[in-house]
Amino acid sequence: MAETYRAVCLPRTGGPDVLEVVTLPLVAPGPGELRIRVRAAGVGATDLSMLRGSYAYAPKMPFVPGYEVAGVVDALGAGVTGHRVGERVAALTVHGGFAECLVRGTEHFLPIPGGVSDVDAAGIILNGVTAWQMVHRVAKVQKGQTALVTGAAGGVGTALLQLLRLAGVKTYGAASLSKHATVRALGATPIDYRKGALDTLLRALEPKGVDVVFDAVGGANIGPCIGALRRGGTLVGFGFMGVSGRLSTLAMFLHLLVGSRLRGRKGSFYGITLLYRKDSRPLREDLPKLFALLAEKRLDAFVRRTFPLLQARAALELLATGSVEGKLVLENP
Secondary structure (H helix, E strand, C coil), X not given: CCCEEEEEEECCCCCHHHCEEEEEECCCCCCCEEEEXXXXXXXXXHHHHHHHCCCCCCCCCCXXXXXXXXXXXXXXXXXXXXXXXXXXXXXXXXXXXXXXXXEEEHHHEEECCCXXXXXXXXXXXXXXXXXXXXXXXXXXXXXXXXXXXXXXXXXXXXXXXXXXXXXXXXXXXXXCHHHHHHHHHCCCEEEEXXXXXXXXXXXXXXXXXXXXXXXXXXXXXXXXXXXXEEEEEEEEEECCCXXXXXXXXXXXXXXXXXXHHHCCCEEEEECHHHHXXXXXXXXXXXXXXXXXXXXXXXXXXXXXXXXXXXXXXXXXXXXXXCCCCCEEEEECC
């Protein structure tokens, strides 16, 4: 067996160009740990935040990025039960996924069922669990309600549109004009946010406002999102790809949590890692539901392009352009 493996390392802050492919020593799993051979790793906006050094849950540099993985168990640590060598598993890793091998505690791994590919499994963890938990645990949507999704053609956005459709919610998706066909295909009515204020555009279609808004943008977008809600409606913020800097982030949170209340709406922020660090049980309950939907072909992981595992730089360069619809995944068949 090889004594080393390759990984993509982030040595310092910067753009995707600072990433380096390195060779690391292969280590045995410790007590209660699994070692897996990574077959697929998701690529997302969180990885871009780590490049900028702005992600709160990233370890000190240098480190290996990679937020979510699917792979095959190839070694068991002492005392491990309930897993076997050769088993396909998935995990929310937060970091460490852009590598040929990964060692983590068994509590982070869930089995991948038959009928779900490694690529789809890796592609649904962050996006799918984020969308599921915002829809069912935070907003607690009901059949017949209305919703607006910003960033609707992105990774989380496409998962939200599908899950809202399955829940019987009438949905509007804010996206650039070139992405409207994708929004329509996923059962939502597209809105071109570049044509005016989002709340004005939404209320031209839904005069009383919607019951729920899922906002991925943040910043100046918070005000129009509150305005798009009916009184008593719920605004769920996540990701906030349009926000940078501590002061901007603080002002945005005040607007989300306090501003919405002052206008008779409810505001909340969702972060998958924050919840997972507090309690892993919700993810362990929800990810199998998403895997079941994938296996039944009722949900699409919406992976629109794959790259070889060690070409994380190229994948992140593409993601940074803002042109990507759905999900990018690194693959190591």
